[in-house]
Amino acid sequence: MSTPSERRPTPEGTTVHEAVEDYLRYKIKADGSETTMRSPLESFADHCKDERGVGCVGELADQDIRSYSEHLYDRVMIDENLAASTANAYFAYVRAFLSWCVREQHLEQNPANTNTAMDPLPEDDGKRKTQYWSEDDRQQLEAYATKRVDMALEGTIRTDPKAALRDRAIVVMLGGTGARGAELFADPKDDKRPGLRWSDVDFEQRLIEVYGKSREYEEAPFPDSVHNVLERWYDYLEPPTDEWPVFPTGHYGSKEDALIKKLGEERVNAALKGGGDEGKTAVLDRLHREHEVPPPSISKEGVRRLLKRLTKEANIDPDGDYDYLTLHGARRALGRDLYANGMSEKAQEALRHKSIETTHEAYTDLQMKDVSNSIDEVRD
Incomplete structure (x- = not known):
C-alpha cells in the first residue's frame, strides 16, 4: 500500500476519470487486477460523464449508480453481449472503487451500497442467456424475407418494396458477416455509431x-450470398451519396428531424404543406434526396x-433462451459453424476476436462435445 507521502493531494472537484486513475495507480497493484479492472472502471467513468453529466466524483448519488446498473442490465438482456x-x-469493481473514494474523502458515503443502485442488476443464476441461429432457422428466415420481397414487388402485401428489400439485406447481412448489431445499425446513445454507410462497403x-x-x-468480410443481396439492394435504393446509410430508417419523425436540423423547420413545414397529393413520407424522402441529406440509419x-416480427411471421420457433432470432444469435452461429468445422482461427478472424483464447472461451460447449465424442471413440 502506498504511504500518504506517495499519494498526490486530493484536489477539490476531482473528476470520476481522475479518481479512477488514482485508484488504479495507488491502490491496485500490478498482479493483473489493474488490467482486469481498468476497462470496466473507465467505462463507468464515461457513463457518469456522458449519460449523467456528473462533473466530479463528489457529486455521485445512488441514482447515478442505478443508471449504470441499468446500463449493465441492457448489455445482458438487450444487447446480449455480456x-x-x-x-x-463490473458492479463490484465500481462499488470497491467508490468505497476507496469514501476513504479518500471524495465522497461522504458509498452510493453503490443502496437497494436503489443495485435493484436493476441482472440476476446471476450461473447461466448466460445465449442463442445460436440454427442452420434451418437461418434458411427459413432468409427464405421468408425473400418471399416477402417478391410479394411486395407484386403488390400482394401491403409492404413497401423498399422496406422489404432493406429488411432482407439486414437478415442476410446478419447471418453472413458476423458483424455486431452496434456495428451495422445506429446507436442513439453513441454518436460514433450512426450505422453503416455505403462509403463503408467495398464490393x-x-x-x-x-x-x-x-x-x-x-x-x-462478407461472402457471395451477402454480396449479391447487398448489391441488388444498392441498385434498387440508388443512394445519391456514399454517406447514405445502408439501412435507412423508416421512422417518420427521425427523418423529419434530420431534415429540420439541416434545412430548418420553416422550410420543411412549407414543403410538407405544399405536397399536394404526395404523401408526407414521400415528401420527406424527396427532400432527403433533392438536398442530399442522408436519413438516419435504422437503430439496433x-x-x-x-x-x-419476421420470426413470428415466418413461423420460426428458435431453440435457446429467446423466442425470436436475436441480433447476436446470428454472429454466434457464424462463429460456431466455423469453429465446429475445425476452423477456429477463421472463426477468430470472422468474429474479430483479439485472441484465439476469446474464441475458445466463446465455444467451450463445442470443445466439451468434441472431448466427449473423442472419449466415446477411444472407449468403443
Missing part, C-alpha cells in the same frame, strides 16, 4: 469497414423489433 456474472463483477474487395467493439475501425432497437 454475461450476468460479468455484469455483477470489389468484399469487405465492410465497421466501428468495432475496440472503438477502432475494423474490416469485416428497430432491427430487434423487426427480427421479432
Whole structure:
C-alpha cells in the first residue's frame, strides 16, 4: 500500500476519470487486477460523464449508480453481449472503487451500497442467456424475407418494396458477416455509431469497414450470398451519396428531424404543406434526396423489433433462451459453424476476436462435445 507521502493531494472537484486513475495507480497493484479492472472502471467513468453529466466524483448519488446498473442490465438482456456474472463483477469493481473514494474523502458515503443502485442488476443464476441461429432457422428466415420481397414487388402485401428489400439485406447481412448489431445499425446513445454507410462497403474487395467493439475501425468480410443481396439492394435504393446509410430508417419523425436540423423547420413545414397529393413520407424522402441529406440509419432497437416480427411471421420457433432470432444469435452461429468445422482461427478472424483464447472461451460447449465424442471413440 502506498504511504500518504506517495499519494498526490486530493484536489477539490476531482473528476470520476481522475479518481479512477488514482485508484488504479495507488491502490491496485500490478498482479493483473489493474488490467482486469481498468476497462470496466473507465467505462463507468464515461457513463457518469456522458449519460449523467456528473462533473466530479463528489457529486455521485445512488441514482447515478442505478443508471449504470441499468446500463449493465441492457448489455445482458438487450444487447446480449455480456454475461450476468460479468455484469455483477463490473458492479463490484465500481462499488470497491467508490468505497476507496469514501476513504479518500471524495465522497461522504458509498452510493453503490443502496437497494436503489443495485435493484436493476441482472440476476446471476450461473447461466448466460445465449442463442445460436440454427442452420434451418437461418434458411427459413432468409427464405421468408425473400418471399416477402417478391410479394411486395407484386403488390400482394401491403409492404413497401423498399422496406422489404432493406429488411432482407439486414437478415442476410446478419447471418453472413458476423458483424455486431452496434456495428451495422445506429446507436442513439453513441454518436460514433450512426450505422453503416455505403462509403463503408467495398464490393470489389468484399469487405465492410465497421466501428468495432475496440472503438477502432475494423474490416469485416462478407461472402457471395451477402454480396449479391447487398448489391441488388444498392441498385434498387440508388443512394445519391456514399454517406447514405445502408439501412435507412423508416421512422417518420427521425427523418423529419434530420431534415429540420439541416434545412430548418420553416422550410420543411412549407414543403410538407405544399405536397399536394404526395404523401408526407414521400415528401420527406424527396427532400432527403433533392438536398442530399442522408436519413438516419435504422437503430439496433428497430432491427430487434423487426427480427421479432419476421420470426413470428415466418413461423420460426428458435431453440435457446429467446423466442425470436436475436441480433447476436446470428454472429454466434457464424462463429460456431466455423469453429465446429475445425476452423477456429477463421472463426477468430470472422468474429474479430483479439485472441484465439476469446474464441475458445466463446465455444467451450463445442470443445466439451468434441472431448466427449473423442472419449466415446477411444472407449468403443
